[in-house]
Every structure is written in structure tokens, then in C-alpha cells.
Amino acid sequence: MIWTEVIGQQRIIRQLEHLINSNQVPHAQLLTGISGYGGLPLGVEFAIQLLDKEFIDTSNKSLGEKIQHPDFHFIYPIVKRGSDKIAYSTDYASEWREFLNETPYGNYNYWFESINVGNKQGMIGVGEVEKLHQKMHLKSYTGGNKVCIIWGVEKMNKEASNAFLKLLEEPPQKTYFILLAEESEMLLPTLISRCQHITIPPIYDADLKTTVTEEIENVDLYISQAEGDFNRLQRLLQNTNNIEHEALLIQGLRTAFKAKGNKSVVIDLMEWSRELSVLGREDQKAFLNYGTQFFRDAFLINYSLQELVHFRSENNFDLNKLAPFVNSENIQELVSLFENSHYHILRNANAKMVFAELGLQLTRLLNKPSP
Numbered sequence: 001m002i003w004t005e006v007i008g009q010q011r012i013i014r015q016l017e018h019l020i021n022s023n024q025v026p027h028a029q030l031l032t033g034i035s036g037y038g039g040l041p042l043g044v045e046f047a048i049q050l051l052d053k054e055f056i057d058t059s060n061k062s063l064g065e066k067i068q069h070p071d072f073h074f075i076y077p078i079v080k081r082g083s084d085k086i087a088y089s090t091d092y093a094s095e096w097r098e099f100l101n102e103t104p105y106g107n108y109n110y111w112f113e114s115i116n117v118g119n120k121q122g123m124i125g126v127g128e129v130e131k132l133h134q135k136m137h138l139k140s141y142t143g144g145n146k147v148c149i150i151w152g153v154e155k156m157n158k159e160a161s162n163a164f165l166k167l168l169e170e171p172p173q174k175t176y177f178i179l180l181a182e183e184s185e186m187l188l189p190t191l192i193s194r195c196q197h198i199t200i201p202p203i204y205d206a207d208l209k210t211t212v213t214e215e216i217e218n219v220d221l222y223i224s225q226a227e228g229d230f231n232r233l234q235r236l237l238q239n240t241n242n243i244e245h246e247a248l249l250i251q252g253l254r255t256a257f258k259a260k261g262n263k264s265v266v267i268d269l270m271e272w273s274r275e276l277s278v279l280g281r282e283d284q285k286a287f288l289n290y291g292t293q294f295f296r297d298a299f300l301i302n303y304s305l306q307e308l309v310h311f312r313s314e315n316n317f318d319l320n321k322l323a324p325f326v327n328s329e330n331i332q333e334l335v336s337l338f339e340n341s342h343y344h345i346l347r348n349a350n351a352k353m354v355f356a357e358l359g360l361q362l363t364r365l366l367n368k369p370s371p
Contacts, residue, residue: 002049005104007230010205012200015219016046021224021270025050026196028168028177030153032184033200035107036231040151043178044100047072049145050176067100070141073148075132077108077122077155078115086127105230107182121281121348124152126159129167137172146175146256153179154186161188168194186346202228212237226309246315248276251321256363265370269363273355281345284355288342295334298326330365337361 003013018024029046031039044067051069067074074096080087089096095115103110112122132148140146156164165188168177179195181187208230210265212219216237226233235242252272259265276284297311301323311319326334337358344354 003045006038006045007041007105007211008203009038009042009200010199012042015198016042016107018204020046020049021301025173025176027175028179028195030179030181030184030187030192030195030197032181032197034182034202034229034231036105036229036233037200037202037228038105038230039106039180039182039200040100043149043180044104046247047149047176047178047321050145050147051142067097071146073078073132073135073146074125075128075148075150076111077124077152079120079122088128097209097332103231105234107231107282108155109280109286110231111152112280112282113335114243122152122155124150124160126157126163127306129156129160129163133163133167135313136167140174144174146172147178148176149178149180153181153191154183156314165191165194183346189231203230204228208233209334221312225312242290243315245287246294246317248272248287249291249294250315250317252359253366254361256359256366259359259363260367266363269359270356273359274352276355276358277351281348281351284345284351285342286347288338292335292338292342295326295338297329302327325366330368337365 006013021175033039035322048067051071075089076096078092080088081091090129090277092115099106099111099114103114108122115122116198136146150164168191172335173175177195184192205220205228208223208226208228209219211233212223212228216222219293222233222236225236252269255265255269255272258270276287279287297309298319300309301320316371341354341358345351
């Protein structure tokens with residue numbers, strides 16, 4: 001059975017099947033979209049069909065079992081362990097299989113948590129690409145195709161990206177690369193130009209609903225809030241990450257309201273900023289995304305558009321009380337503040353400086369007079 005691990009995405013599946021059936025599969029395929037849309041399961045299922053037919057009996061097998069093929073290779077962002085001078089994806093092979101089995105729709109944050117990177121930044125280094133170059137130029141074990149999935153292409157450093165470009169310029173025969181990325185703007189334009197690019201859309205609500213097997217009150221509301229992201233739906237149903245993000249944001253809001261003209265409270269605001277700065281990068285980005293949606297929801301309440309509001313408090317916070325302070329005078333700046341902070345964190349800016357500035361600007365904007 002094929003495509004069994006993919007939720008919905010029938011249009012993309014038909015597009016990939018057409019490439020296979022018409023023998024038009026490009027040597028480099030780039031799939032971009034939020035991890036929760038299913039890029040990794042799509043990439044794995046697509047890759048399996050490019051490999052030797054003898055190994056395609058995948059019925060009743062998990063993704064972690066399906067990838068057991070001598071001509072199937074993976075690269076993903078990792079960190080060095082202990083005193084190791086260099087690390088390779090193969091060092092994390094068992095953790096990767098477990099990740100595929102348990103959270104194939106998980107994002108980078110899930111992966112980094114599973115391999116305990118702490119506050120380190122997982123990446124794909126040039127040594128990994130050089131090793132891949134050697135592997136892909138070896139003769140195929142089965143005599144057929146070789147396939148490599150690179151998950152997290154935007155996590156390649158500059159040296160790795162340039163080395164990989166050279167491999168794409170003269171790819172070995174019967175070799176296919178499937179590149180998966182969440183944020184295409186982080187990729188070199190020359191790399192994108194050497195790939196056939198497919199953008200993965202959000203999963204349809206009806207398809208997401210088929211994954212909910214338990215009786216859950218207001219399930220349609222959760223599905224709507226997930227916005228086509230299976231990973232986000234699971235978080236909403238489990239009420240874990242949102243609790244933490246909401247609690248952190250409420251703490252910052254209350255401190256910011258008090259901090260204007262009060263130097264002693266500014267110290268508390270800086271301590272709040274420090275708490276954010278020591279989170280993992282992926283968790284920082286998730287918090288900032290949460291904050292962006294939070295302020296948009298508060299703004300909508302002012303116009304009695306509750307049906308468009310996604311926010312549901314897990315900390316007994318009344319968004320209606322905040323709404324008057326989020327208005328036409330500051331909403332654009334508030335959203336830009338969180339989006340710009342996300343942009344800087346994405347590009348590995350100094351987190352202490354980013355969140356200190358966020359706290360100070362939050363104080364200014366929330367204390368801005370209403371129109």
C-alpha cells in the first residue's frame with residue numbers, strides 16, 4: 001500500500017504519481033510548506049516508489065520501517081554530541097526512525113526536542129554534504145535508483161548549500177533528491193532554480209477530521225483553528241504548547257502594562273525577556289507566531305467578529321478585557337513587532353537583544369492612547 005501515511009493532499013499525490021507514470025521525475029524535487037501539511041510523509045512515500053520494486057512491499061508498515069532500503073538515504077539537521085568534532089545524520093538513525101514512526105508531521109522543534117539539542121541550533125553542515133556526494137556516486141546496491149531525502153534544507157549552512165549546488169549541477173545517473181523545506185525564502189535562489197518546486201497546501205478540514213477518532217467537544221472549532229496543519233491540530237487537542245505560550249505572553253503583557261515610567265518593573269520585563277531568550281530557537285519562533293495570532297484575535301473582538309477569533313484560553317484569561325488596548329492605533333505595529341522578531345530569530349539574531357527589544361516595544365505599544 002502506498003500513500004497510507006499521508007493525510008489528504010490528493011492533488012499533490014496525483015501530481016507526483018503523474019511524474020512517476022510518465023517517467024518525468026526530475027532529479028531534484030523541492031517540496032515546501034509547513035511540516036504539519038505533510039511534506040515528510042509525502043516525500044517518503046514518493047521516494048519509495050522510485051526505488052527497486054522488490055523493496056516496495058510496505059503494507060501495514062510504519063514510515064520508520066518503510067525507509068529500510070540500502071539505496072534510500074536521509075539528511076536532516078543535527079548537532080554534535082559530546083566532544084565529537086563532526087556529526088552525521090546516520091549517527092541519529094535510530095532516533096530518526098522513531099521520529100518518523102511517532103511524529104511524521106512534527107516540525108523542527110519536535111525533532112530537536114527528541115534528540116535533546118538544548119539551546120543549540122541544529123544544522124546541516126558541509127561535511128554531511130561531502131559524505132552524501134561520495135554515497136550518491138557509488139553504484140546502486142540493487143542496481144536501480146538511489147534516492148536521498150533532505151529534510152530541513154533551510155538548515156544548511158552557507159558552505160553546505162554551495163557544496164550541494166555542485167552536486168545538483170552534475171547529479172549521478174539514476175539518482176533523485178527530494179528536498180523538504182518549510183521556508184523557501186531561506187533557500188538560495190540558485191538552489192530553487194535547479195529543482196522542480198511544489199508548494200504543499202494546508203490539509204482540507206474534512207481530511208483532518210478523519211484523523212480524530214475520539215469524541216471531542218467542539219472538534220470542528222479545533223479543526224478550523226488548526227488551519228490545515230495536522231501538527232497544530234494535535235497541539236490544540238492536547239492543550240500543551242498553547243498553555244505555555246499563553247502563560248508566557250500573559251506574563252509579559254501584565255509586566256508591560258506596569259512598566260511604563262516604573263524603572264523597578266522594567267527589571268521584571270527584562271527578566272521576562274531573558275526567559276524567552278533561553279528557550280530553543282524553534283520554541284521561540286512558535287511563541288512569536290502564537291503572539292501574532294493572539295493580537296489579531298484581540299483586535300477582531302473590537303469589531304464583534306468573535307466567529308473569526310481562534311483564541312481559547314487555557315489559563316482563564318479574558319481576551320475581551322485586553323481588546324480595547326489593541327486597536328487601530330497599534331495593531332499594525334504589534335503584529336509587525338512579533339513578525340519582525342520572528343524574522344530575526346529565524347536568521348539567528350542574538351535572542352537576548354531581540355526579546356529585550358520586544359519587551360520594551362510591547363510596553364510602548366500597549367500604553368499607546370486609544371483613538
